[in-house]
Amino acid sequence: MDTTAEPIKLVIWDMDQTFWKGVISEEPVLLVEEHIQVLKELAHRGIMNSICSLNSFKQVKDMLEDHGLWHYFVFPEINWNPKGKLIKKIIAGCKLRPQSVLFIDDEPSHLHEARFENPGIRICTPDRIRTLPNLPELQGSPDPELKQLEKFKILEKSAKSLGTSGSSNVQFLKDSRICVDIMKDCLPHQERIFEMMYKTAQLNFTKNRISRDELLLLIEDASVDTGCIHVRDRFGDYGITGFYALKDNRLLHYFFSCRIMNFGVEQWLYHHLGTPEIQIAGGVAATLTSPAPPTWIMHVSLSDPEPAQSGGIRCLIKGGCDLEQVQHYLNFYRSFDWETEYWYLNENSDQLRNDHTEYIVQAPVYTEEQLDWLTRTFPFFDGGMLRTSMFEDRYDVVIYSVLLDYKAAVYRPKRYPEITLAFGSHYLPLTDESNFDLVIERTFIELDHSTLRTAKEELEFTGPLSAGKLVENLAWIRGKLPEKTVLILVNGSEVPIWDRAETDMHIHHAAMNAALRSFTEKQANTYLVDVGRILTSPQDHTDSVTHYTRKAYKQIAEAIVEIIEEKFGMDASLDSKDKREMKLMEMMMSEYVPSQYF
Structure with missing residues (x-):
């Protein structure tokens, strides 16, 4: 070594x-x-x-x-x-x-x-x-209680949520509910500050390293403004992760733990201190030159109750852009702990859809040989996208949208006909070369004609998933979920919306919805948010049958909450403050019209 x-x-x-x-x-x-x-x-x-x-x-x-x-x-x-x-x-x-x-x-x-x-x-x-x-x-440093491991587990959970959320990074940071406390009594944390001073490199702006005795004198010097930074978010408590020493409007020390890199805390604090003079030494993995402080950080006191803590009902949201937009409204219901699975982010940072029932049901039966070939051959497949936490016993409720099952084309690899792939739109099969340009235009990952020709040669198009197969897959999922877990399914709109590539999609939606209604009526602990009956006109949509208005997403969120309230015998009504914040969010957010379709 x-x-x-x-x-x-x-x-x-x-x-x-x-x-x-x-x-x-x-x-x-x-x-x-x-x-x-x-x-x-x-x-x-x-x-x-x-x-x-x-x-x-x-x-x-x-x-x-x-x-x-x-x-x-x-x-x-x-x-x-x-x-x-x-x-x-x-x-x-x-x-x-x-x-x-x-x-x-x-x-x-x-x-x-x-x-x-x-x-x-x-x-x-x-x-x-x-x-x-x-x-x-x-x-290292003695850590008998494995506190450092606990901090990294929080970081891991946060990173996983970002990778599956499908949100922009800014939206993810807003959803994370980052809270910062500036603690003026630094003496109890002297050893932690000293440790960060010498261990932190990427976010140590001043790199002015001093001895323990000098640090003690600095903290006790009444002419120096010192503060240690405590950070927490909805994923957990990161502890003391920063320190500053300010004298005569000049920062003598300014450093942070890498655990909070990319949170924007260093920028927020710099603005909070009034953008004082600072001599930055060497390379730093962040900048202080933003014209305004990050808006997603809240300044709190540790004496305040932690915001948005779980009310005991743990809910997993799994689906696509429909539930991603619904989640903005669900977050205001603080009686629940919301977790999400929206996308799988591969090593190239491509967002792969992993919410099709075929992927969930087939995950246990793929062989390593199949996974290796599929991952090497098709950029829209990766073995990692087969992972899901929806079957874990810790969830009281799983909210699952089957909209991708309605839309996606289903294929059988010619060399492995016993398995299937789901990708794109069944109106634009990859086996038809005349579709290639429109597929490239509408996809969310980088494709070219060469890759699509490989798909054409290697895959057999079988159409969209049938209503019967959807019900069969959902029965398997219901059987694998813990018996106590409430399953809430979200279906699709039946309103005719013109699309140059996907004509009459609403007819297919209506047939799938009918099968889904029958299925949920017969299944224990299983409920349906019937979008097909909530949305009734083209004015409830934006650019397609699968993209809705803000009002529509809010209605779907309210229907989800109503089911949970009834099932658990509780009242999750919003207070006046939350209602005002929700209204403000609606005013600030434009209608969601994604530039990518698959």
């Missing part, structure tokens, strides 16, 4: 023939007790651990969960994509620099690939694992 004075903050583990002996996809593997102890020791020193493994995500997770080890890892990347790029994704998720990361693997080619894609990363072979706790750069 390379030697350097810079502390290591993250260790990324390969699994096969590294963390354990054997190859899990081929044989039973043997866990190495010494490696387990190193993993736990690093965690108790505040050093994070992650996974980069070419494997089945489920197999690896199940193995580690069986031995009580899964929770020690953050931002795991377990799939069949190139390791160099996976490692880059892990490092970005943890908001670290490659120089602060160690990668362990038994394959020299993977170690070289990691270095090529992540210049500065440290590398190590499995034979050195037992010596790691003795290295000076892996001493």
